[in-house]
Amino acid sequence: MFVRELADSDIPLLTTEGTEKISVPFCVDELLSYLARMERINFEMYRIFYGDQAMLETIQVNTSDHAVMVDVTDLISRKVQASGVRSGLCIVYIPHTTAAVTVNEGADPAVAADIINTLDRLVPWRAGYKHTEGNAAAHIKAMLVGGSSQIIIDNGHLVLGTWERIFLCEFDGPRTRKIRIKILED
Numbered sequence: 001m002f003v004r005e006l007a008d009s010d011i012p013l014l015t016t017e018g019t020e021k022i023s024v025p026f027c028v029d030e031l032l033s034y035l036a037r038m039e040r041i042n043f044e045m046y047r048i049f050y051g052d053q054a055m056l057e058t059i060q061v062n063t064s065d066h067a068v069m070v071d072v073t074d075l076i077s078r079k080v081q082a083s084g085v086r087s088g089l090c091i092v093y094i095p096h097t098t099a100a101v102t103v104n105e106g107a108d109p110a111v112a113a114d115i116i117n118t119l120d121r122l123v124p125w126r127a128g129y130k131h132t133e134g135n136a137a138a139h140i141k142a143m144l145v146g147g148s149s150q151i152i153i154d155n156g157h158l159v160l161g162t163w164e165r166i167f168l169c170e171f172d173g174p175r176t177r178k179i180r181i182k183i184l185e186d
Helices: 002-007 028-054 073-083 109-122 136-145
Strands: 010-015 018-023 056-062 068-071 087-093 099-105 148-154 164-170 176-185
Touching: 056 073, 068 109, 073 087, 073 164, 073 176, 099 109, 099 136, 099 148, 109 136, 136 164, 164 176
Parallel strands: none
Antiparallel strands: 010 018, 056 176, 068 164, 087 148, 087 176, 099 164
């Protein structure tokens, strides 16, 4: 009786393509198939509206100097581990035009100092730039280093080389910087 009553009515179904009217199936096999379809659609809708947003993290880092490389590997690793993602990709993005992110050696602090010093020689702070804010060199350095890095996640951990670390590169500090972390599951 209950199934027959449902069969006579049309109900709205929210799908990824929009809303459609469907008739509820009137036999058990079709009803089970319908429920399985609903569960799949609900899962897809959840991932579209909530799942990906739940894996977008933002952390803040206070930089201490005008030009400095800050090791943020542990901060990002904790976010990856907290996400529960076992296999996937971690995208690290810097939403600033005078800061950057890179993966490089972290065992010897002299490497970071050499990178900063070399960038200072290649792009001096004052060189007749037309940008009126006075920080054109920081913009150029950020462009050269890059605003994002991708790191593989395997077994719940970032896959980095023996000496590799993830660095926020500050070129116009000291400032409070944001780092956006997008964690994608395979």
